[in-house]
Amino acid sequence: MAEMVPQLLRQQLAELASQDKRFDGRGRWDSRDIILETDILYNAEGSAKVVLGDTIVYAGVKFDVASPYSDRPTQGSLMTGAELRPVAHRKYDPGPPSPESIELGRVVDRGIRESGCIDMESLCIVPGEKVWRVMLDLHVLSDGGNIFDACATAAIAAMRTAVVPAERFDVGEDFKLDVSSTPIMCSYRRVGGRYVYDACEQEEIGGDERIHITLGDKGHLHSLQKGLRGVLSPAEFTEILAQAGVRCAELRELVHSKEA
Amino acid sequence: MAEMVPQLLRQQLAELASQDKRFDGRGRWDSRDIILETDILYNAEGSAKVVLGDTIVYAGVKFDVASPYSDRPTQGSLMTGAELRPVAHRKYDPGPPSPESIELGRVVDRGIRESGCIDMESLCIVPGEKVWRVMLDLHVLSDGGNIFDACATAAIAAMRTAVVPAERFDVGEDFKLDVSSTPIMCSYRRVGGRYVYDACEQEEIGGDERIHITLGDKGHLHSLQKGLRGVLSPAEFTEILAQAGVRCAELRELVHSKEA
């Protein structure tokens, strides 16, 4: 993006920060309204939509039958893709996946994968021959800021409501995908010099680095990522980690409430 | 193509049309001279060349042995490719297939495929294991207008003279590809406000939308395509459909005359 750095916006955000205020009037750790729906797409075996302020994303889960990796003959696999397609914002171009979309997909993937919530052994059909491959796709329709959290929330909700279509593949009866826990991502952005939660579009344009934290049911860290230019101190990290513990628990409740 | 719309040419074509004349003196439904040759390329199992005015195209048919699709274990398959390579005109660039070349290949393919002239069951070698895959490639060497009809004519002529090289693949004796009918495409272009048949290069530059009609032996429609900017009325379509019925029969005779 060749855009001029919006110095005016940065100044405005710095001034607001100095008064402990935010661009849209929220408190520092407040979220925008979030709406989660599940099981909404014909043809997806698991699906969810998240509306987070002006951000709208869908997650869809599909399955197919594949050969296992030779060094893990009894394990299924998970593949996560994210598309930042030009539908989502004027700023996105068509073309091969951008570094941004690759990062998005990989960070969401790691949060789920590294939490261990998917028992890959439960996805074995015939050891060494056939396993289930879970394909999770994230689709951003409107980027109004903080697409990472919107995607991660939609992703785990779609996974936790997915049904493995065994009948369609002639390998037994359909069964619910076994997702044993609920890893949740919370993202923080440096705006006006300090970290805030759930940055909106203006805060992203005039902000600095971002930190993505994925916590499991017990509050353990499963994935971290710092993105964009900027540095942080260990003390700053400790502060946002504590906040993430609180917010992740709330979002986990939201996800659980949308399971049939 | 970033070219200025050639307003002068459009005016000239409109004036000619108002006198019921064409750029090169032809009547509205007249074709340019067409020459068809078949079986002309070493290494192609079926081949044809069409010269249509300043347009020159080749079609070549190759075969290989492939696994059938799991939901059609006794059927072979057809794959059609078209290349608008930079050899054919100053205006074509190298690079990945353009939308124009994809459209060309797919429209020619649908005319043949949807007529049902290829009995896919006749291309089965071992049910569920081996079938013939027919690979039809269209190669435009000189684009002097109306490459769609030139390609479609070369395509069906190459298919109807193709020999399946079973001996080379060690699966029995060579045999003629069974093509049970002769679908023919006729293309119409709006020039100076009215439709004409077989537009030449100048009529394409100064014209509007085009309609491609593929008719089978009994005069049934097997494929339609409208291309480019422009609209038509149902009555206009009815008029060109009647013309297509006449011309397709003539071209069908030409194709049949080049079968050994």
Add this chain to the structure above:
Amino acid sequence: MAEMVPQLLRQQLAELASQDKRFDGRGRWDSRDIILETDILYNAEGSAKVVLGDTIVYAGVKFDVASPYSDRPTQGSLMTGAELRPVAHRKYDPGPPSPESIELGRVVDRGIRESGCIDMESLCIVPGEKVWRVMLDLHVLSDGGNIFDACATAAIAAMRTAVVPAERFDVGEDFKLDVSSTPIMCSYRRVGGRYVYDACEQEEIGGDERIHITLGDKGHLHSLQKGLRGVLSPAEFTEILAQAGVRCAELRELVHSKEA
């Protein structure tokens, strides 16, 4: 490269040539210092580094088990790749392999392959089912001129010290790759109107066509390539072929001296 032809440099090189001198003081057929090291990379089954003046290249050999080609059921295969990555010089861009890098890989490959030094039959594991595939990769880290000879020397040295990792693939005991001879490439560049050996960077910028000659143990030609704009006479070729005979023998000694 859209660079202006450096006329001043060309004039300087022509003047030097008229006095039988070179840019860096060498004689016409002299090489720059060359350093060869082998077996230097963890994870490569064969490796070599060549430092030739300001040019630094690595070659690495990897193996895997593959199905043989159906028409050569008892033969392994060799695959050679070359990367002119942007690490090697300011002038190289990222992106898909350039024509230059493709030429480099293919010319080095032909020299080795056409000498017959690799007995492809010795790479058969199970006839018709499993063979070894040898993957030779050339990696230029610093392009200071004459990367062809640097790569070819590193390549044959890496091949001649490679060990086939049969144990890792559970197909018997590790064994030394059998390379029965030592094909060597020597490259000549027209600079100031006459050919010189082992052109440096400045001689390449201000020079014309280049000739790559690969000779086998008995002095037979196994590969030739003329690159870049320029012509040569048969008599000129005869002169450099004689020079290549001498230099190839010296480099062959160097390669042999680095075998454990």
Add this chain to the structure above:
Amino acid sequence: MGGYGDVQLMREDGKRLDGRAVDEMREVEIKAGILPAAEGSAWVKHGLNIAVVAVYGPMEAHPRRIQRQDRAVLDVRYNMAPFSTSDRIRPGFNRRSREISKVTAEALESVVLVERFPRSKIRVEIEILAAEAGTRCVGITAASVALADAGIPMKDLLVGVASGKIDDIVVLDLDKAEDNYGQADLPMGIMPNTGEIAFLQMDGDLSPEEYELATEYNFKAAHEIHGLMKQALLDSASGGEV
């Protein structure tokens, strides 16, 4: 058209498998202005198909070689989401989506008043979230609504509709089974106000008479959907949601 196999698609009572009459279309639901980041947008559910469209522009046309001195170009992308079909679709354009994008762009350029915006482009992003036969038509309908929602002037709202043939009978608006096992499909983009056709494709087998009947069904349905489109645009004044 698939056309193979012995699947009976008409019931003995003259109705289709899902109970529709031959000239009855699937249920259609339309919303305008549902994407906050877009300048115009629409959501169309047609049967089980779901298409979402965002419109951006007019903006400067780049790369320069697509620019036209006398008019705007429409930069249309028709894309099926990976999870929109029974077998997952690999992301990225394929030959089918490129062809549909091309002919859809040409159809929309025939109804948008492109002369008003020389040297510019208008981006139209068609996303199919769920596919159940007829997605190119649903995309055209949604694109028209999104263009109107973006305030782009048009001659008419272009409506995407299709008829086809099953069990030798012409029927309106094929569903998935009818598309898989039917004999012909005739998708059209119709301007109900002028009675003109801006989008036309067809495959399968239709006699000239069958073509006439299928066209008649298409025009009838286009008028119905046209009303829903106009209503959606009226409703969007009061805000919307996906």
Add this chain to the structure above:
Amino acid sequence: MGGYGDVQLMREDGKRLDGRAVDEMREVEIKAGILPAAEGSAWVKHGLNIAVVAVYGPMEAHPRRIQRQDRAVLDVRYNMAPFSTSDRIRPGFNRRSREISKVTAEALESVVLVERFPRSKIRVEIEILAAEAGTRCVGITAASVALADAGIPMKDLLVGVASGKIDDIVVLDLDKAEDNYGQADLPMGIMPNTGEIAFLQMDGDLSPEEYELATEYNFKAAHEIHGLMKQALLDSASGGEV
């Protein structure tokens, strides 16, 4: 070179399998000016090989980074049609065709008077319609004729020829079997008027003496083909056809 297998390629009478003498080339047929849309064109049949070449330009060199201040660049594409070989070739450039395009362009830049057209490019499109060993040489011959047909000034008509080795004997102009089972191949681009070499590749096994003999055969054949090229250019004044 393949070089494997025990295929005997020389007959007991000292002739080759197809009856040719060791220094006899396949039949060559050349036509100029056969593509209406091109500014220069040629068709060459050499044995069973068929190459067609179109030339466009000189035109402005773009993208800018290929432009040279002091001369034209040749933008050469060597392409094998999908149906030109025994096994169908997937469309699109591969490593082999990229290398041939590069060295062919460099050879043609050595004979075209490129200094006459600074900052421009000349497009040379080589299409192989049928391949029977030696296509890169046939492409060079056809490209020279097409460049001359386009009126591009050249030092000489560059001729593509090859000799090789079969059954330890040097022979002129390998055919398909000789190429598959032979021991060496030496393709050259020769300027008969100056006796210079503008294109040179070789693979296989040749002693220096065998190289000399193969080169001699190549020069002899180049003179023969040179005559056919000039005749084709004379004939094209009276029109032509593919």
Add this chain to the structure above:
Amino acid sequence: MGGYGDVQLMREDGKRLDGRAVDEMREVEIKAGILPAAEGSAWVKHGLNIAVVAVYGPMEAHPRRIQRQDRAVLDVRYNMAPFSTSDRIRPGFNRRSREISKVTAEALESVVLVERFPRSKIRVEIEILAAEAGTRCVGITAASVALADAGIPMKDLLVGVASGKIDDIVVLDLDKAEDNYGQADLPMGIMPNTGEIAFLQMDGDLSPEEYELATEYNFKAAHEIHGLMKQALLDSASGGEV
């Protein structure tokens, strides 16, 4: 993290399989200025990992769309050589290397005084020649030294280090087996002078307390490596070699 299988990674004496203590890093060797063609370069051997980095620039930023009016951008490529891993890697970028390139560039942009070079770019080419766990950190260390060797002003030399968890114990600097069978990995880019973090990733399972300990180990190691980096830059005045 792999995390599966029953591989014991700690010995009964409290040491790790290769004899290191829990807070002991692998051997590190650093050289600066080793690539003649580059404007700055470095070579780092860390355990069995080998990374080589070349720096070019500052130069004009193109393509234009990456240009920033107020600062330089870092154009970083992290690339694993095909022979750097146990199974050969296909050349060309993959998703993993693109992500690492992106976050590495962002980390380096946080320490380079990019405001000094508006509208320019600095190319940083990270080549992994041999990989034994932790290559992204080795690349960061090498890139910092190469940038300094090129004379690019920086706030501090950024150091790449990682800690992790094996057998429920936090340890410094995972080697290959520990990476394959361990429970967590926490790579960081640390500025020892300011105590700030410019690069941060993590995967696996760490309690907040374990995170604190792993961070502490990382800072300790960063100070050690920082000394080696400074020494390498001093040594390079007297010339160097790969």
